[in-house]
Amino acid sequence: YDALDDLWVRERGCYAVCETLDGGIDDRLDSATLALAAAHRSFDAVGAVDDERLDRLVSHVETVVDGLYHETDEITGLIRYEGDGWRRADQLSEKVWTVSTAWGANACAELAALLAAHDDPRAAEMAARARDLLSHVSPGGSLCEPTTYLPEQFFDDGTPDSATPLGWPHAIRLATVALLDDELPQFADRAAADDD
Secondary structure (H helix, E strand, C coil): CCHHHHHEECCCCEECCEECCCCCEECCCEHHHHHHHHHHHHHHCCCCCCHHHHHHHHHHHHHHHHHHEEECCCCEEEECECCCCCCCCCCCCCCEEHHHHHHHHHHHHHHHHHHHHCCCCHHHHHHHHHHHHHHHHCCCCCCCCCCCCCCCEECCCCCEECCCCCHHHHHHHHHHHHHHHHHCHHHHHHHHHHHC
C-alpha cells in the first residue's frame, strides 16, 4: 500500500504502470493500471484507504479512462495503452480493445463502491461512468457483435479483429453488471435520468 506512492506521477495525476530497468518510471497510461481500483477496495476490507489515496484513485481512474478513451463514427471504447502499436495495419491510432473498455467500466464501478463505503459523494459520478463504459460492451453497444460476442479489438472503421469471443471481457462485463446491480443499485436511477 505504502510502496504504491513511489509510482504516483503528480504531473499526470495517475499511477505509473511500472518502474523501468534504469530506475525511472513508465508513466504511459495503461488500462492494466485500472486494476488498482479493485485492489484498493479489497485492501479497504482489511485496512483503511485514507482520504489522500481516495483522491489519488479518483484522479487516476479519471485520467486513465479519459486519456485512453477513443471514439470514431463506428466505435467507442478504450485503447489498451498509450502508443500501442499492436496489429494497426494502416490505422494511425491505437485500436480499441473490449477488455480495456470492460476494465474501465469495472474500475469505475469498483471505485464507486469504495467511495460509497466512505460516504463520498463522488460515488454517483463513478457509477454513472461505469454504466456508460459498460454500455459499449453490452448488447447493442458499438463493441458488441450482434451475436452478443465481444471480439478482442476493433479498428476505427468498426471492423473487429482477433479472437471472438474473447472470454476475459465477457467475464469482466458480467462482474461489472453484478457489482452495479447488487452493490450500487442506489445509483441506477441517476444513470437512467442522465440518459434522458
